[in-house]
Structure formats: structure tokens, C-alpha cells
Amino acid sequence: MSISSLLFLCVFFPLILLFYYCPILNVLKNNGRISPVFLTSLRNIILLAAGLGMYALAQPLYIPLLILSLLLNYFSVRLMTRFRLRVLGTVVIIADVLVLFFFKYIGLAFLKAAPSYGFPVGLSFFTFREISYVIDSMNTDDDKQKENRGFINTALYITCFITIYAGPLGSYNKEIGQISSRETDPGIIYTGLLRIVIGILKKVLIADSLMQFVNLCFAANSLSVVAAWVASVFYTLELYFDFSGYTDIAIGIGNVFGFKFSENFDLPYTAVSICDFWKRWHISLTKWFTEYIYFPLGGSRVRTHKRHIFNLFVVWLCTGIWHGSGMNYIIWAMIYFLFQTIEKYTGLESKLKKLHLGHFYTLMLVNLNWVIFRCETMNQAIRFIGNMFGYSASGFMDRASMEAARHYLLPFILGILFASGLPQKLHGRFVSSTLYRNTVRIALILLFAVSVTMMISRGYTAPLYGSF
Incomplete structure (x- = not known):
């Protein structure tokens, strides 16, 4: 049972809270009958x-x-x-x-x-x-x-x-x-509940909405060039908002119970290199591999470049194996290993920064690599990427796909905006305003109600990373 399901949020979570914050326990603690x-x-x-x-x-x-x-x-x-x-x-x-x-x-x-x-x-x-x-x-x-x-x-x-x-x-x-x-206090609990709501909004309003078009396109035998590109970008956004939304829910629930779990994302689609991207994406997994595999192997503090490259190779191989059994996961990981190695040893990152191409290069590579990650087999991935570049595509653009994509224009725009970090920057600028804070609270309540309605009508959608 996922913590993002309605059954958990509406039944199990309140029950656990009731037992966890049982008033009798707090009275006994305050009276000195039980110790902290x-x-x-x-x-x-x-x-x-x-x-x-x-x-x-x-x-x-x-x-x-x-x-x-x-x-x-x-x-x-x-x-x-x-x-x-x-x-x-x-x-x-x-x-x-x-x-x-x-x-x-x-x-x-x-x-x-x-x-x-x-x-x-x-x-x-x-x-x-x-x-x-x-x-x-x-x-x-x-x-x-x-x-x-x-x-x-x-x-x-x-x-x-x-x-x-x-x-x-x-x-x-x-x-x-x-x-x-x-220790817990009302401020931490409020922050946690707010984080849960934001996580649900990200998952339901953006990720689950885009998922419908993505699933249709990835199941098709052939797509037009535009439809393939739109589906790939939709999936890039879907995966981020699904996973980061789930993480927000987890961190928020942790806050409610007094825990402070590690952050997992830091606007990864604003990265200007592959090295930068993996400092922002699934941060806790990167730290785990760094601490328990990369450092014990010697990390970057080794005598030769070959040994350092070998250490990176082992980490990325383990990353691919951890994600799944298909060859596509290994190739997905090896592509990141290759480009991370190139960036570290050729100065590619600094060269791209000077030309202001780092962000474009990173997004293009990440987007194409997510296609490999999403497909069930490498044959499917090759066919899909081929469609993106016109090979065996059903044309440059088809009306049916574009009409279908129009229904998901709003979640797409919201995804682009929040992935860019622009709303977060505006929030930091206006958060001191009481009117702004009250407006945001009302908007969150209304959007949360809409999200719950959508969850009921669509049914449960499991988090994408729950299968790993």
C-alpha cells in the first residue's frame, strides 16, 4: 500500500496519527508518569x-x-x-x-x-x-x-x-x-501537512495527467515525429513530478511524526551538465552509492585516471542493475557514465557554459535517455527514438495525436513552470505578504479538493519508482 493512495491518506494515516498522538500518552508524559x-x-x-x-x-x-x-x-x-x-x-x-x-x-x-x-x-x-x-x-x-x-x-x-x-x-x-x-511541534507538523498536499498536487495534477498521453504513445507501433517528441517531453515531466511528488509526501509524513528525511530533488531540469544533473536528481540514491561504493573504491583520490574511471564505471553499473533487469537500464546508466566521464576529463562542462549551451545539452541528453529508461526493451527504445528523428515515423505531424495532446496542455505548462523553479522564486519574493500567504492557502485547499476528486475518478496510480 503506497502512502500516495487514497486508502492510506484517508484511512490509515488518520488512524496512525490517532494512536501516535494519543492524548492519554501526552497527559502521562506531562504528569511525569512516563519518560520522553x-x-x-x-x-x-x-x-x-x-x-x-x-x-x-x-x-x-x-x-x-x-x-x-x-x-x-x-x-x-x-x-x-x-x-x-x-x-x-x-x-x-x-x-x-x-x-x-x-x-x-x-x-x-x-x-x-x-x-x-x-x-x-x-x-x-x-x-x-x-x-x-x-x-x-x-x-x-x-x-x-x-x-x-x-x-x-x-x-x-x-x-x-x-x-x-x-x-x-x-x-x-x-x-x-x-x-x-x-521532538515535534505544531510548526513542523503544519509544514509536513503542507508538504503532503504539495506532493499530492504534483503527482495527481501533473504526473498522472501527463501519464495518459505518455502510455498511449509508448504503446504505439509508430508515431509521427512531433508526437514522439511531445510524448518524450511529457514523460520527462511525468517521471519528475511523480517521483518528486511522492518524495514530498514521504518527507511531509516524516515531518508529522518528527522525522527529517533527506531531500531527494533540487530542480534537476535546471542543471547545466550531466554531473550537475546527478547532484540534483534522486540525491539520496547518489549519496548512497557515493558513500558505500564510490568512496570505498577510492573515489577520485586514486593514483591514475584509469582507476577513477573504473570507480565511476562500477557505480554506474550498479545504478543500472539496481533500477531493473532489462538491458535498457544498463545502457541508460552507461550513457550517463560515458558523458560524466567526458565532462570530467575534457572540460566539456566549462566549454558549454561559455557558449550558454549547457542547459540545452543536458535537457536533450536527459530527455533522450529517459526514453530508453521508459521503454521495456532496447528494440522499443530504438524504434521510439527513430520516430523522434524521422526514421520509420508515421509522418512529421498527425492531427489525432496533436488533438489528444491539447487536452494535457495545462498540466504540461504547469510542469514546465514548476520544473524551471520560477514559481518557487516568486514564492520566496512574496511570502512575507499576509494576503499572498492566505491566497496560496485557499488555492492549495481548492486544488487539493480537485486532486482528491481526480484520484477517485481515475483510480489508484502507483508511483513509478515503486517498481524498483
Whole structure:
């Protein structure tokens, strides 16, 4: 069950809030009957139970996998730290990777033959959290940190319903502190609720609207040149607003419960190079690979350029494998590896900046690469990109596609505006005005009502990154 679904937002979220902020608990805390530490532990149990319950309802077949994986990692780390058996930590990490590899590759044929079983929700994300837990435990001697590493806290870090479906990712060392001790106040809760509303608007009004045209075009055998380009740009916007909207919802829910999760996006489509783009897109994943793969390999502080290029290659290969089993994901990742390497070693980024072409070059490459990412096979991707450049296209422009695209003109314009960061800049300029703030609040309430109506009429649309 996704946190962006109506069932969660209208039923489960209010119920969890009711138990989490139970007035009796606050009265007992204020009277000194229970300590703040005990209250936080009790609330962690509530969140853990809610997460496991939601996972069991969504995928009862895989709840044993989640629990067994959690127990294996937790008790292995306990043995590892107690007896200083670092080799045990390595074995557990290999086991985690093998489980992920099995479901993404070996088990894929079985899952396609029996689609009712589905793919384990959030497997890639909770596997990376387990690996972070093991590695950080191997490398931590801080006694204070060790005090926070009880079973409930660790289980909540790995299986938290807020982040298990599509992130954001966060290292164990950075998140365990706020899991063991955190405070909430009305200001943080209000900010969180506002972030949830904004996330829903981004996903429903922009991403889900553009998705309808995108799905039609990518399912077609042949398109006109203009239709192929429009569909590719629509998908570029759809993916961003779907994923960033979901992340806003996750961060907002985290705020309501006192958590401060990592930001995942920083206006990526304003980037002026591929290196710049990946500092702005899926930031938490980039940081994870940097911390747990790139740096241990030596990062950029190696003796030769060849070794540095090899380190980049390994990171990008892992990035492609993490996203999926198709060859298109590997090629998608290798294209980014190639251009990032070229930028680092030829000065391409600075040359493009001087010519004011960096933004155009980045958007063109990212847009074309998202086509490869979206297609199910490389043959489909080659055919689609061929249509974009006139090869085997059904003409330069067709009236039917353009008439269909006109229905999505409003979400397209909104997507372009918000991806550019212009509304955010204007908000920063006028936010001190009371009239402006009240107008924005009213607009958000009205748009939220429209979004809920659209969610009811369209039905549930799963987040795009929930399948990874």
C-alpha cells in the first residue's frame, strides 16, 4: 500500500496519527508518569506495527521475506559486533544482494509467469537500508550510537512505511539518532501537512495527467515525429513530478511524526551538465552509492585516471542493475557514465557554459535517455527514438495525436513552470505578504479538493519508482 493512495491518506494515516498522538500518552508524559524516552519507544512500536501491517495487507506473500531478512541482518550484526566478526557482516551483505539479484533477475521469469504474486514492494529500498545498517555497524565504535541500535529502532529504520516503498534513502548512522530521540511541534507538523498536499498536487495534477498521453504513445507501433517528441517531453515531466511528488509526501509524513528525511530533488531540469544533473536528481540514491561504493573504491583520490574511471564505471553499473533487469537500464546508466566521464576529463562542462549551451545539452541528453529508461526493451527504445528523428515515423505531424495532446496542455505548462523553479522564486519574493500567504492557502485547499476528486475518478496510480 503506497502512502500516495487514497486508502492510506484517508484511512490509515488518520488512524496512525490517532494512536501516535494519543492524548492519554501526552497527559502521562506531562504528569511525569512516563519518560520522553519511553514515549518515543512506544511511538516507534506504533509506527513499526503500522508499517508491517500495511505491508502484510499489500503483499501477504512477502511479509515473511521482509521479517526474515530483518531478523537475519539484526542478529548477524549483533553477533558481528559482539565477537568482532567482520567477515559475518560481509556474508550478510552478500546474502542481501543475492536476494535482490534473485528477484530482479532469476525470479523474474517466474513472476511474469505468475503475475498475481507481483514483485516484493520496496525490495530495492529496504535492501539498501539493510546494507547501510550492516556497514555502518561494522564501522562504528561510538558507544552512544550503539545505545540507539536496539531491535525496535533498527526494525523501524529498515521497514518504515514512509520510506520503504520508494525512499528517500538515508544512511543508518544519520537516521538512527532521530529514530531514538525526536521532538515535534505544531510548526513542523503544519509544514509536513503542507508538504503532503504539495506532493499530492504534483503527482495527481501533473504526473498522472501527463501519464495518459505518455502510455498511449509508448504503446504505439509508430508515431509521427512531433508526437514522439511531445510524448518524450511529457514523460520527462511525468517521471519528475511523480517521483518528486511522492518524495514530498514521504518527507511531509516524516515531518508529522518528527522525522527529517533527506531531500531527494533540487530542480534537476535546471542543471547545466550531466554531473550537475546527478547532484540534483534522486540525491539520496547518489549519496548512497557515493558513500558505500564510490568512496570505498577510492573515489577520485586514486593514483591514475584509469582507476577513477573504473570507480565511476562500477557505480554506474550498479545504478543500472539496481533500477531493473532489462538491458535498457544498463545502457541508460552507461550513457550517463560515458558523458560524466567526458565532462570530467575534457572540460566539456566549462566549454558549454561559455557558449550558454549547457542547459540545452543536458535537457536533450536527459530527455533522450529517459526514453530508453521508459521503454521495456532496447528494440522499443530504438524504434521510439527513430520516430523522434524521422526514421520509420508515421509522418512529421498527425492531427489525432496533436488533438489528444491539447487536452494535457495545462498540466504540461504547469510542469514546465514548476520544473524551471520560477514559481518557487516568486514564492520566496512574496511570502512575507499576509494576503499572498492566505491566497496560496485557499488555492492549495481548492486544488487539493480537485486532486482528491481526480484520484477517485481515475483510480489508484502507483508511483513509478515503486517498481524498483
